[in-house]
Amino acid sequence: MEMLWLVPALPLAGFLVLFVTEGKLPKIAVACIGAGCVGFSAVVAAVVGWEYLTSGTDAYSQVMWTWMAVGEFKVEATLYFDYLALVMVGVITGVGFLIHLYATGYMWEEEGYSRFFAYMNLFVFAMLLLVLGDSLLLLFLGWEGVGLCSYLLIGFFHKDPANGYAARKAFVITRVGDTALILGLLLLFREVGTLGIQESLETARSIWPDGSLMNTAIALLLLGGAVGKSAQVPLQTWLPDAMAGPTPVSALIHAATMVTAGVYLIARMQGIYLLSEHAMLCVAFVGLATLFIASFTALVQSDIKRVLAFSTMSQIGYMFLALGVGAWSAAIFHLMTHAFFKALLFLASGSVILSLHHEQDMHKMGGLWRKLPIPFWSMVVGSIALAALPFTSGFVSKDAILLTAADAPELGMVFWGGAIAAAFMTSLYTTRMMVLTFFGETKMEPHDPSKANMWLPLLVLAALSLGGGWFGFTVLDSLFHDHGVHFGLHLDNPIAIATMCIPLLGLVAGYLIFYANVFDRKGIAESGVGKAVGRFWFVGWGFDKIYDSLVVNPFRWLARVNKGDFVDLLFRFTALVARILNNLFSISQNGRLRWYALTMFGGLLLAIVFVAII
Amino acid sequence: MEGPLGIPLEHVLYLAITLFLIGVVGILIRRNVIFILLSLELMMNASALAFVAAGAYWQEADGQVMFMFILALAAAEVAVALGLVVQLARRFRTLDIDAASEMTG
Numbered sequence: 001m002e003m004l005w006l007v008p009a010l011p012l013a014g015f016l017v018l019f020v021t022e023g024k025l026p027k028i029a030v031a032c033i034g035a036g037c038v039g040f041s042a043v044v045a046a047v048v049g050w051e052y053l054t055s056g057t058d059a060y061s062q063v064m065w066t067w068m069a070v071g072e073f074k075v076e077a078t079l080y081f082d083y084l085a086l087v088m089v090g091v092i093t094g095v096g097f098l099i100h101l102y103a104t105g106y107m108w109e110e111e112g113y114s115r116f117f118a119y120m121n122l123f124v125f126a127m128l129l130l131v132l133g134d135s136l137l138l139l140f141l142g143w144e145g146v147g148l149c150s151y152l153l154i155g156f157f158h159k160d161p162a163n164g165y166a167a168r169k170a171f172v173i174t175r176v177g178d179t180a181l182i183l184g185l186l187l188l189f190r191e192v193g194t195l196g197i198q199e200s201l202e203t204a205r206s207i208w209p210d211g212s213l214m215n216t217a218i219a220l221l222l223l224g225g226a227v228g229k230s231a232q233v234p235l236q237t238w239l240p241d242a243m244a245g246p247t248p249v250s251a252l253i254h255a256a257t258m259v260t261a262g263v264y265l266i267a268r269m270q271g272i273y274l275l276s277e278h279a280m281l282c283v284a285f286v287g288l289a290t291l292f293i294a295s296f297t298a299l300v301q302s303d304i305k306r307v308l309a310f311s312t313m314s315q316i317g318y319m320f321l322a323l324g325v326g327a328w329s330a331a332i333f334h335l336m337t338h339a340f341f342k343a344l345l346f347l348a349s350g351s352v353i354l355s356l357h358h359e360q361d362m363h364k365m366g367g368l369w370r371k372l373p374i375p376f377w378s379m380v381v382g383s384i385a386l387a388a389l390p391f392t393s394g395f396v397s398k399d400a401i402l403l404t405a406a407d408a409p410e411l412g413m414v415f416w417g418g419a420i421a422a423a424f425m426t427s428l429y430t431t432r433m434m435v436l437t438f439f440g441e442t443k444m445e446p447h448d449p450s451k452a453n454m455w456l457p458l459l460v461l462a463a464l465s466l467g468g469g470w471f472g473f474t475v476l477d478s479l480f481h482d483h484g485v486h487f488g489l490h491l492d493n494p495i496a497i498a499t500m501c502i503p504l505l506g507l508v509a510g511y512l513i514f515y516a517n518v519f520d521r522k523g524i525a526e527s528g529v530g531k532a533v534g535r536f537w538f539v540g541w542g543f544d545k546i547y548d549s550l551v552v553n554p555f556r557w558l559a560r561v562n563k564g565d566f567v568d569l570l571f572r573f574t575a576l577v578a579r580i581l582n583n584l585f586s587i588s589q590n591g592r593l594r595w596y597a598l599t600m601f602g603g604l605l606l607a608i609v610f611v612a613i614i
Numbered sequence: 615m616e617g618p619l620g621i622p623l624e625h626v627l628y629l630a631i632t633l634f635l636i637g638v639v640g641i642l643i644r645r646n647v648i649f650i651l652l653s654l655e656l657m658m659n660a661s662a663l664a665f666v667a668a669g670a671y672w673q674e675a676d677g678q679v680m681f682m683f684i685l686a687l688a689a690a691e692v693a694v695a696l697g698l699v700v701q702l703a704r705r706f707r708t709l710d711i712d713a714a715s716e717m718t719g
Binding site: 592597601 | 650
């Protein structure tokens with residue numbers, strides 16, 4: 001396990017090489033370095049993971065160096081590897097490598113090939129630092145690093161100003177959450193006096209045995225950071241716009257890894273949340289609200305990537321709900337399976353988009369299923385996993401979440417009811433997406449440029465989406481302390497049966513509505529109420545509008561009014577005085593020698609008179 | 615209040631002041647560089663006279679020592695100043711000091 005440091009070091013090396021060569025390397029070399037270093041990192045991670053699993057230890061930590069030391073206080077750069085890090089590292093390097101491999105084909109025709117892979121490698125490094133660091137400082141460093149890479153990659157096609165706007169929006173909105181996060185981390189540091197994560201959790205347990213107001217405040221501030229990064233209500237509005245980035249970026253950053261950093265943060269800090277009932281409840285309600293809102297929004301979108309973005313939001317909402325009801329293992333398990341099937345869906349939709357010359361509007365697609373067999377079947381697999389049809393990976397993890405949520409005291413039925421309604425919507429919008437994209441009449445003729453490096457990741461991810469659940473209840477369940485992952489086929493429990501059947505019901509409903517056209521779909525959409533509701537859902541329940549009128553427009557107004565910046569008045573006043581004095585004195589410098597002599601004698605005379613009077 | 619030669623100190627100082635003021639006025643109203651230099655010389659000698667008179671009054675050698683210094687200073691000053699005058703005359707083809715007023719602030 002001594003090789004652990006290599007896991008983040010390899011992507012960093014890849015980034016440095018690509019960064020230093022400034023895009024002068026040939027494309028094939030860039031592809032080898034960019035995807036290769038993440039691939040090797042995945043191999044090392046697999047070896048380390050295998051050693052960890054066979055060694056039977058609970059956690060392994062590796063001190064790399066002492067970052068700083070002031071007297072008694074010491075900050076060490078330590079890597080910490082436990083079951084949580086195992087899952088996260090596996091997802092980041094494994095799924096990350098597949099996405100890198102896919103991107104070598106997807107980005108081939110684009111400008112800035114080398115820049116793209118440099119950013120991607122930097123992202124993988126930062127994300128690994130975030131999940132491996134055993135110090136609040138390292139965690140924060142990784143947290144900001146992934147935010148930066150997200151910004152750079154959303155705005156990757158920087159020639160279109162709209163992409164730059166989307167990148168800025170993502171950066172600024174997550175910044176709101178990051179502010180809460182750093183406040184929470186600083187408060188925690190002040191209370192427990194150490195930056196080590198494990199140490200601080202232990203100290204927190206001992207100084208707040210029954211929880212306290214301070215503990216709840218810290219937990220809520222950390223939740224604020226998680227909400228921003230994971231695109232949960234109320235800071236969710238950046239994620240749909242983040243789809244401006246290239247599709248592999250959406251798959252890696254905005255589906256599989258970065259947006260789940262919030263889930264990781266709360267799971268890592270579970271010691272603090274367990275002490276505060278209210279904070280747990282907040283987490284659960286944030287998740288519930290998000291999964292509910294996002295799944296309705298996804299139903300009416302026309303851009304295929306936006307459907308997937310809202311779907312990602314709602315799936316992360318499930319994870320938050322799981323965290324809130326204490327199903328830590330189910331949340332992390334769903335994080336893993338979601339990474340598989342959502343990356344698959346994004347990559348497959350990327351293949352569709354690429355074959356239609358960057359057309360993303362589903363209403364212009366249709367009838368593609370015969371022409372694009374590999375993307376079609378990949379999306380079928382991804383969709384049934386997303387909709388949680390029985391025996392797929394998504395089913396195993398979502399089932400675990402829903403059944404634990406139903407068991408929650410008092411509010412159990414509320415959580416379960418909301419989540420199951422959203423699950424119904426999930427299979428409904430998934431069916432709609434599939435029908436619009438692949439069935440019906442052909443509106444555009446695709447050309448399929450896929451090579452092996454593009455369809456191979458799809459096949460691997462499809463296999464993982466189907467069978468990834470197996471990994472959960474064989475390997476993970478023995479590692480997680482709460483044993484929340486098990487194969488949930490309880491046919492005696494009505495709630496469990498309903499949980500299993502409702503997604504199927506959604507699928508049937510979706511088939512009837514969107515494929516067989518049993519109802520007058522157009523008529524409903526054109527009617528007054530249908531139109532209003534559709535519009536409301538389409539804009540994501542109007543959050544953007546609220547923020548525009550509450551924050552953006554007042555700020556713009558302030559900026560317009562204060563164009564001259566009144567704080568600058570002080571500095572400009574100083575400059576003005578200096579300029580006036582300069583003009584005044586430069587009059588006296590007229591170059592006439594006799595004038596100088598006169599003023600000199602005049603001054604002398606004045607001085608003498610002055611002395612004489614005194 | 616008399617010095618060794620029977621001349622009262624005040625008289626000598628009045629003379630020195632008069633000479634000095636003549637020098638000042640000369641600098642201020644003359645435009646010819648040569649005359650300005652002459653006026654300058656006059657002022658220096660006026661102050662030297664005051665030194666000598668004071669030295670004689672207190673029976674001290676200091677006044678005469680200062681006079682020697684001023685003499686040396688005047689010689690050095692004239693050497694530099696005449697060089698400048700030659701340059702001025704060459705460049706501007708005149709000795710009018712107001713012609714050389716290019717160095718404004």
